[in-house]
Amino acid sequence: MTEPVRDPAIIEAYLRDASNLHGQAELLFRPRDADEVAEVLRWCQARAMPVTVVARRTSTTGAPVPMGGAILSTEHLNRLHSLDDVDGGVLLGEFQAAVEAAGQFFPPDPTSRHECSIGGAIACNASGSRTFKYGPMRPWVESVEAVLADGTRVSADRSTPLPWSVPQWVEPKVKTAAGLYPAKNLLDLLIGSEGILGVVTRARLRLIAKPTAVLAMLVFLPTRESLLAFLPRARALGPRALESFDRKALDLIRGRLPEVPEADCAILIEVEHEGEPPLDPWFELLDDVGALLDHSIVATDEPQLARLHAVRHALPATVNEIIAQHGVQKVGTDFSVPADRLGDLLALYDAVPMASVCFGHIGDSHLHLNLLPRDEAELVRARELYMELAKAVVAMGGSVSGEHGIGRLKRAHLALMVPPEVVDGWRALKAQVDPAGILGRGVMF
Numbered sequence: 001m002t003e004p005v006r007d008p009a010i011i012e013a014y015l016r017d018a019s020n021l022h023g024q025a026e027l028l029f030r031p032r033d034a035d036e037v038a039e040v041l042r043w044c045q046a047r048a049m050p051v052t053v054v055a056r057r058t059s060t061t062g063a064p065v066p067m068g069g070a071i072l073s074t075e076h077l078n079r080l081h082s083l084d085d086v087d088g089g090v091l092l093g094e095f096q097a098a099v100e101a102a103g104q105f106f107p108p109d110p111t112s113r114h115e116c117s118i119g120g121a122i123a124c125n126a127s128g129s130r131t132f133k134y135g136p137m138r139p140w141v142e143s144v145e146a147v148l149a150d151g152t153r154v155s156a157d158r159s160t161p162l163p164w165s166v167p168q169w170v171e172p173k174v175k176t177a178a179g180l181y182p183a184k185n186l187l188d189l190l191i192g193s194e195g196i197l198g199v200v201t202r203a204r205l206r207l208i209a210k211p212t213a214v215l216a217m218l219v220f221l222p223t224r225e226s227l228l229a230f231l232p233r234a235r236a237l238g239p240r241a242l243e244s245f246d247r248k249a250l251d252l253i254r255g256r257l258p259e260v261p262e263a264d265c266a267i268l269i270e271v272e273h274e275g276e277p278p279l280d281p282w283f284e285l286l287d288d289v290g291a292l293l294d295h296s297i298v299a300t301d302e303p304q305l306a307r308l309h310a311v312r313h314a315l316p317a318t319v320n321e322i323i324a325q326h327g328v329q330k331v332g333t334d335f336s337v338p339a340d341r342l343g344d345l346l347a348l349y350d351a352v353p354m355a356s357v358c359f360g361h362i363g364d365s366h367l368h369l370n371l372l373p374r375d376e377a378e379l380v381r382a383r384e385l386y387m388e389l390a391k392a393v394v395a396m397g398g399s400v401s402g403e404h405g406i407g408r409l410k411r412a413h414l415a416l417m418v419p420p421e422v423v424d425g426w427r428a429l430k431a432q433v434d435p436a437g438i439l440g441r442g443v444m445f
Helices: 008-014 035-045 090-103 118-123 187-190 224-236 245-251 277-287 304-324 339-350 376-395 413-419 420-433
Strands: 027-029 051-054 070-073 080-082 086-088 141-148 155-156 200-206 213-221 241-246 265-273 297-299 357-362 366-371
Touching: 008 027, 008 070, 027 090, 035 051, 035 070, 035 141, 035 200, 051 265, 086 090, 086 118, 118 187, 118 200, 155 187, 187 213, 213 224, 213 277, 224 241, 224 277, 224 339, 241 366, 245 265, 245 304, 245 357, 297 304, 304 357, 304 366, 339 366, 339 376, 366 376, 376 413
Parallel strands: 027 070, 051 070
Antiparallel strands: 080 086, 086 200, 141 155, 141 200, 213 265, 213 297, 241 265, 241 357, 357 366
16 A cells, blocks of 8 residues: 655645635545555545545635545546546646647636646536536546545446435536435446545546637626626527626736726626637627627637636636635635526625625626635624525525535535435435545535
8 A cells, every 4th residue: 555644744735725724634645546545445444534535625615625534635646548538636727738739629617627636626526617508527527437435446437327325306407516416327426426435536538529719708898787688698699608707806807907997897708619700799799788898808819818718717816815815714605596596696795795706607697706704703704694695595596506516614505405304315325335434524414
């Protein structure tokens, strides 16, 4: 078995994720293949030692933050076996670059794709801006190899039957990544299970032809009414992404894009196309809703598109830096609601009495309100506000997690939308798969 690291100075680097939650652990394992992963898990099962699977620590939910015991890092599971066959520790962005250099395309694009691992993205069924057109990770995963909590190695695709009874429940009819999927096969159960059942060591992924060209536009809208008038017609035009930024987010963006005007909000639009960019229908729509057309930023080639992506990527990173400077944990919503309740969600966010920044996947009615508490007292109030918002979102038929999962920080919110008998069923499933309850202890429930 790979020797554990016991040096506290080395282990310290593995004790936080992007939520700024801090944990503690006694041992760090860095296995290099699935056999070593299995050895580590069997060793820990025999000792009933908690194990937290850690990938690249981009999570905002505290799921990869250990609360004692051992850390199992997948960083050395980093081989690209073929264009569509990769180890779980491979960086998603590096994989996508290799795929696109070969003229292929892997659509899922979480904002952290240049920092997150493929296994981590599978574990939380990650999404991103292109989810509006392509969906989350789930439909793009053909099969996985994984090591279950007791050290059993498995291979799973959608023909692999479930070896255990899995609670069936009705998920909200919105974009969601909250709780275990009501799966009919082993692959779909493992996707989105947040590392509480096993460790994804390898995956075969579905690729498509790379889009011929992409038009991107950052457009600015003067009022909330113009935004709500724009969205239904914009969705009908078939973009691959519709991302929004509120006024406070624009203040942060302006440091990188000085040409950003004063506006109520902005929308980043991405459209795949062949031939000439389809500007006319978009500008006709934008003109109809009173957009600030003279300030639109249009990108029609890779460097221009990369510039807009860099700005979008930097926004959550900037928020995380602000939170870290305040020395408190991040409190950011991951709520999604039915499209006809988006206006209600925005009104709720407007009424929150705390400094905040709002941006996200408005095409899916899935927005991140990032509260910015400045001290421990405001952190307590931020959590209270979060719970009030979560209750309202569930009452609208929404989800308490559109893409990030539950982790350690959102267990109380999951209980708002999932019946207790379903959670009890998940506990029973967990006990079958993980007899000593070692893997991801305290995550999800």
